[in-house]
Amino acid sequence: MKPTRQVVAPAVVAGLALFVLLAIRPLSTSRALAIWLLLTTALVLLVLNRRVRSGDAPSRTRRFETALRGPASASSPPLELLRVERELELGIASADYAERRLLPLLRSIATARIGSRRGIELERRPDAARDLLGDDVWELLRPDRPESADRHAPGVPREQVISVIDRLESL
DSSP: OOHHHHHHHHHHHHHHHHHHHHHSTTSOHHHHHHHHHHHHHHHHHHHHHHHHHHTOSOHHHHHHHHHHHOSOTTTSOOHHHHHHHHHHHHHHHOHHHIIIIIHHHHHHHHHHHHHHHHOOOTTTOHHHHHHHHOHHHHHHHOTTOOOOSOTTSOOSOHHHHHHHHHHHHHO
C-alpha cells in the first residue's frame, strides 16, 4: 500500500465515523468529537506501527540505525592480519625491511613456538633450535645472522618465506 493510501484511508474512515456519530441525535457534539478524536488517534498509531514494522520508515531512521550497528566485521579482515600481510609483502620486496621487520617477526614466532611446545629457547640452545627448525630456516632466523650488504636489494624470496611459515606451523 502506498504511503498516501495509508494516510487517506484512515482519514476517510474517521470522517465517516464522525458523520455517523453526528447523525445520531442522542450523542452530543462534544462527545461525538471526542470519539472521533480517539478513533483518529488510534488509526494514526496503527498506520505508524505498520510503517515501522514494514520498513517503510523514513531513510533517516534506517541510516541512524545502520550507523549505530557500526561496520560489518565479517566483511573486513582483522587489523592484525592486515598488518602481518603488509610486513610479509614489504619484507619480500626490500632487504632492509626484511632485516628490520620481517625477520624479527618470524624469529619471535619461532621463539614462541619452540619455546611453548618444545621448551627450547632459541638464543640459549641454538643447536637444539637448529635441529628443530632445519638448516634452511635456521640460517634465515638465527639471531647472529649478518646483515645484507645491499639494503636496497630484494628481500627474502616469497618461496623461502612460505617454507619458513610452513615449518613454523608444523612445530
